[in-house]
Amino acid sequence: MSTQEQEEAEKKYDPLDTTLKFVDRGDDLDPVSSDFFSLRAEMSCGHAVTPESLTQWCRSQLNEGNYKFRCPALVDGITMCNKLWSYKEVRRLADLDVEEMQYFEENMARLAVAEYCEVHSCPRCKTSVERKNLSNLCVQCVVCTADLKKSYQFCWQCDKPWKSPGAGSGRCGNDGCVNKDLQILWTCKTISLFDVVGVDSCPSVRACPVCGLKVEHNQKYCKNVVCPRCKEEFCFVCLKLKRICCQTSSPFTICPDGVAPRQTSIPVWKKKITGK
Template sequence: MKGKVMEESTLRIPKFVLPPVGHLSYIMLSEKHQYFVRKVKTVMELKVEIAKQHQCSKNSVDIIDECSYVPHLNQMSVECLSFPIAVVLHEENRSATDLPSAMHSVITADPDITNPNEEDTRIKMSCGHAITPENLFQYVSIQILQFKSDIYCFETNCGKTWEVGEIVKNSMMNKYEACFYKQRLKLNKRHKDPSCKNCPTCGVLCKRYSAKSPMVRCNNCSKFKGINFVFCWFCLDAWTFDHNCGDGHLNPTQASQVQEILNNCEKITVQYSNVPNVPSLRLCPNCMLLIEHAEQCKEVLCVSCKTSFCFICLSVKPSHGKLACGGYNTPCNVAPIQKLSSLILN
């Protein structure tokens, strides 16, 4: 679409072409060109075939899960892969001697911080410490797969952050590696976002756009699996019209998880009535949906069953009338943390 820029993680062939019979299709990260390769059984066999096409070592090929941005295991069946398959071709020679002349000024004779006996040409990072492009690439690769969103110099008493552009340039990443690295960093930052959780169906991070609603829609399931999947932010169950987080359908493990959420939630002060030490999460007294307090008023409305109740004392508002504990700014007694077992029995 003219004027619209798609993220690299969502790049797809504009018009998907089915591969010939007996073949698989794949694309390189950062590219839209579609390749075809003889159909094989495992990821390892697929790497071998792709390496033949591009005249490189099979160890230079990674098959990538575009949802979680991790390389697939060699023994994995290709039947489990999404199509077209995403591929990264790695640099086979990452020597600083091959740097463009404009970067020769960063070459240094200082010892490598990973190995003082390293003989390969080193590059001086912005913090002043030296490392070879290959050692830098290997270090960064480990860090991003451990969900690090900031990469630091690990020399003793340094700890300075290395910027993305500096890492890409000094580790001599090609365009495929740089695409993978940047997308993985974005994913790592989202993992730290308290408004994101993993979809219980596909595992992709999903964002909760409103603290007033526990309903979360997985765009990945909708786009690539053809299903409109909505789940509960708190218990991660599939959302239904009359969904609740604590009725008898929960198995002991799920019930224990819901109770743990209640037990460990933070305490807040409900502003208008100025009542402190109120649990920030409550189960709806009627349908047992987990609700997070997001307003200044003590009266809340359950989005599932439409029951109004006091978040402080848990008294339920009658269909026609007011809360028995008083108006929005009237203090009342704080009800203790709810016990799921007693609510189910009642």
């Protein structure tokens, strides 16, 4: 038996596991697999999946920046099921091995943290440091401050020790300190949106107007994109939110204001804390 065959053989449900509900049918319940002859287990939403298809779908969601897994099956061929699957359910039904569990849990934790706060590794001790003031490049590492018995501050942008005398300054005082994200926005190539009438020269990278995350357009379909971090949908052409842009133009025509110029600053995300 080859290594691949061994891995596939290990990736099976335990038929003796009485906590799982198995279905053996050749229908279209599996939302992400076309293999109609594999034994499936039923998810909490009622749709059934194989271990392979569930792992594949959830991994693709992680790669797109989503740490909450929802069922992609179509109901009546039109509406997505979209029911939330708990990680406990995914871990058990996907039959993840140790390496896969580590990959899932590390990335889920990273994405969850990024949703609520700005975290960066200290260049000296490598511990995670949170930046509470998103407009201040100067951050202090409490671990290094305790270790050195004096304040240790570094630049969020270039990772070098902070030199500027004003802790609230937007410049650290180090030569060559530049915002790499801004550089990308300034120098990225231009693209055409083939399905949008009148858009033949648009910057290929934009900063989300809500949270500042760099976003690219796949050059297919309409001009609107959904930010993978804040989930806001905005027009890639004029940089207005979709609900505003669609008041004056359709998703497949150029905006009345034309193509917005290259961005010279990155929006700071003003997150809404709900207390939940």
